[in-house]
Amino acid sequence: MPIRVDQMMQLLCSVSQEKGMTAAVKHSGRGALLAGATAFVGGLVGGPPGIAVGGALGGLLGAWMTSGQFKPVPQILMELPPAEQQKLFDEAIAIVRNLDWTDIAQLTALVMGSGHLQQQLAGVVINYLTRELSAEIKYGE
Template sequence: MPIMVDDIIQLLCSISQEKRMQAAVKHSGKGALVTGAVAFVGGLVGGPPGIAVGGAVGGLLGAWITSGQFKPVPQILMELPPAEQQKLFNKATSIIRNLDWTDAVQLTALVMGSDALQQKLLGMLVTYITSELRAEIRYDD
């Protein structure tokens, strides 16, 4: 039975879609840069009170700039380069190696029927996204 990378990626997409997972790369550096720049300009224009006002306005602006950049995890998985998909494939196959399946549909049905397998794959996926991609995860309810 040849295990296909696409089958595993499709399975991970199904699991993350069911959990309504979204992820965003953290842009805290960009937000901090905006906050600091606006506080600096506020200080130049208004002195010490300008720094306070500039910091507050810059913080809000920085938060606004970095918000709303969450994308569905299935979309992120499908856009991964082949080398990253291979990494996920290797991690996932170590979890499902004992399953007997012939295609992505059967594999997905087997995994979705087992809470334990879903949790193991979900844990692996969360670890990959947070450590390898350095992204923040949220679940839409």
């Protein structure tokens, strides 16, 4: 039985919700941009010592601003662009491809009734989030 990408995202959302997964996505690009901008402004205002002071202050401010705030993983998964959802789908389908199911409701029941399958799909989500989004994962709330 073929499964659509949106159906797989719903299944992965169910698994991550069951596990109580939250993630903080780090936005290191924003922090680097802020550090560079403050170093530049510091250089314009104070010359070479201003670059050092501006870079240090910008780095601290950038680190503070980009420290991740945890969001539920299902929310993160549903906000992914279609191309990223397809990447995650391609990894997750390998786990459920050989299972015997007729529709998405039966597949969801099969997965949610098996701790092993839940763990495998949660592993796919965790690997994707840490590799592609540099996210930090937490369990439970």
